[in-house]
Amino acid sequence: MQAKHVMVSPVKTGNGEMSVRELAVILTENRISALPIVDQANKVIGIVSEGDLIRRAEIGTEKHRSWWLSLFTSNWQLAQEYAKSHANKAKDVMTTDVICVTPDTPLSEIARLFERHGIKRVPVLDNGKLAGIVTRGNLVQAIASAPLKEQRPLGDEQIRQKIQKGLEEETWANPLLVNVTVHDGVVDVWGIVRTDAERNAVRVAIENISGVQAVNDNLALEPVPGWI
Numbered sequence: 001m002q003a004k005h006v007m008v009s010p011v012k013t014g015n016g017e018m019s020v021r022e023l024a025v026i027l028t029e030n031r032i033s034a035l036p037i038v039d040q041a042n043k044v045i046g047i048v049s050e051g052d053l054i055r056r057a058e059i060g061t062e063k064h065r066s067w068w069l070s071l072f073t074s075n076w077q078l079a080q081e082y083a084k085s086h087a088n089k090a091k092d093v094m095t096t097d098v099i100c101v102t103p104d105t106p107l108s109e110i111a112r113l114f115e116r117h118g119i120k121r122v123p124v125l126d127n128g129k130l131a132g133i134v135t136r137g138n139l140v141q142a143i144a145s146a147p148l149k150e151q152r153p154l155g156d157e158q159i160r161q162k163i164q165k166g167l168e169e170e171t172w173a174n175p176l177l178v179n180v181t182v183h184d185g186v187v188d189v190w191g192i193v194r195t196d197a198e199r200n201a202v203r204v205a206i207e208n209i210s211g212v213q214a215v216n217d218n219l220a221l222e223p224v225p226g227w228i
Contacts, residue, residue: 003110004103006142007124007132013038016045016091020056023048023090033135034121037094042129046094049120053093055085062086100125101134107142110134151210156182159211163187166205172198173205178219180206185213194222 014023014035026035027050034049055062062085087093099113100123110122114136124132154162160182167175178191187206193199199219206215 001107001142002103003101003105003107003122003124003132003134006107006138007103007134008138009124009132011036011123011130011133013042013130014048014090015039016089016094018090019088020053020090020093023093024053027053036098036123036130036133037090038130044098044100044123044125044130046091046096047098047121047123048090048094052084052095055081057086098123102126103131107139111139114139153185153211154209155211156184159185159187159209162209163206166209167202170201170205172201178202185211186216187212187214188216188218190218191220192222193219196221 012026012030012032012035014026014037016037023035027033034047036044037046037048039045063081084093099117099119101110103124103126113119113122121133121135123130124134160180163180164175167173167178178189181188189202189206193202199217202219203215203217206212
């Protein structure tokens with residue numbers, strides 16, 4: 001799936017001259033957590049999120065440092081924090097380094113951007129102009145609405161072969177140390193794993209195979225070198 005399949009469109013937007021109070025009203029009334037800021041050509045010049053508005057002088061949440069801690073804070077940072085907490089216009093509080101995607105960007109790439117940059121949303125640009133927005137919530141909605149895959153239940157030997165092949169394809173697994181037996185869809189897994197995370201991943205991989213009725217985990221953790 002791509003951004004165009006899950007994005008919200010049209011998008012509520014603001015402009016750089018909008019007041020901070022107006023921004024807060026739009027966010028509150030529309031129950032959204034961020035507002036793209038666009039110019040007259042509908043090109044994104046910034047974005048204002050709830051995070052940009054939590055340190056504000058009018059509600060007494062601006063940062064207050066002790067005099068000695070201020071000595072270790074750069075003048076640039078102190079000035080930036082002051083401007084952000086006291087400014088009255090969107091252009092002075094918005095985040096200007098906005099990560100954007102195109103309508104054809106795969107959801108896997110969007111998920112990677114969310115994780116790498118610690119962000120919760122990305123504007124979608126079509127020919128440089130705002131066309132929509134994709135949030136973390138939209139990815140969750142995509143999971144909820146995804147059609148269930150119909151799979152033909154496999155026989156015991158087919159299940160065993162698929163488990164072995166699947167583990168061979170995973171870099172986290174050591175299939176040479178894992179063995180499985182299958183009887184009436186019940187899988188017994190034996191062997192050694194390096195961590196509890198690997199044990200859990202082996203179980204998940206097996207449970208995802210059509211025809212598996214249950215998994216009996218007989219795996220043991222690899223001994224730590226030096227232990228008696």
